Amino acid sequence: MRRWGTGLLALSLVVLAGCAALQKSVTYPKASVQSVDVQDIGFTALTLAFDVAVTNPYSVNLPVLGLDFALNSSGTQFLSGAVDVQEIIPAGETRSLGVPIRVPYKELYDVITGIEAGSKVPYEADMELHVDAPLLGRIGVPLDAKGEISIPRL
Template identity: 35%
Template sequence: MAGLIEQAKQFVSDKVASMAKPEATVKDVDLKGVCFSYVTYNAKVNVANPYNVALPICEIRYVLKSSGSEIATGTVPDPGSLKGNGDTMLDVEIKVPHNVLISLVKDIALDWDIDYELQVFLVVDIPIFGNISVPVTSKGEVKLPSLSDYFGKK
């Protein structure tokens, strides 16, 4: 009897492991805005939902790293849902305080940008199975604002 239960457990775990899951990719990270205390960046994350029904997103968590250090972390609560059997583009707003940017002077001084690694975790509610985390990581560079971004071009 114990062998039958173990076979059933193995069968279920194999089916869950092989089931289709939403997949995400970071399409772009760009400057969104500048204020006197922080710089706001916007990450565009495309999520492909393989199911015919819309899936609610419980939250989006992100970690932005540069030179091996975390420069911003945060959560986007209740960002909506994923379209059924299609792609959904999500905007993840990332605020980086100016004092953190100052700690990256060596990287910034070379080319006036930040070389980054962005980790995004989408927590999606799949009926029957519950919440799953869909991780995505992207590396690239983001340009920093110049004085003309603060005072405008005329």
């Protein structure tokens, strides 16, 4: 009986070591924010367009399922949410995705004091792009960006 236990333990350790080695050898998609521009200015909000480059390392198409985000300024989160992004990245290619994020002025004003029209507000964007990777299923690809949002003069 003790032999079975020792054998089972040894087999478990081999399987776990194999899984760890396999995980290190798996290639994952890459994503990065190339630029952020003001896409639209309204009376209650502005829309930022995040240009996200996604690289598909696989020999099959890579479906993009969406993007989660959190926007911060000076260490304080002022907006978070999810954007439905339904795109296909062709096998072995890099594509740019335009991801719009609507930022209500009220969210900025509630967090950051002293904002005036024409001022620039520093921001950090923490994001996770969700893709449907072959054999792995739904995975998250982390990415981030830093910059300034210009508050328009109305």
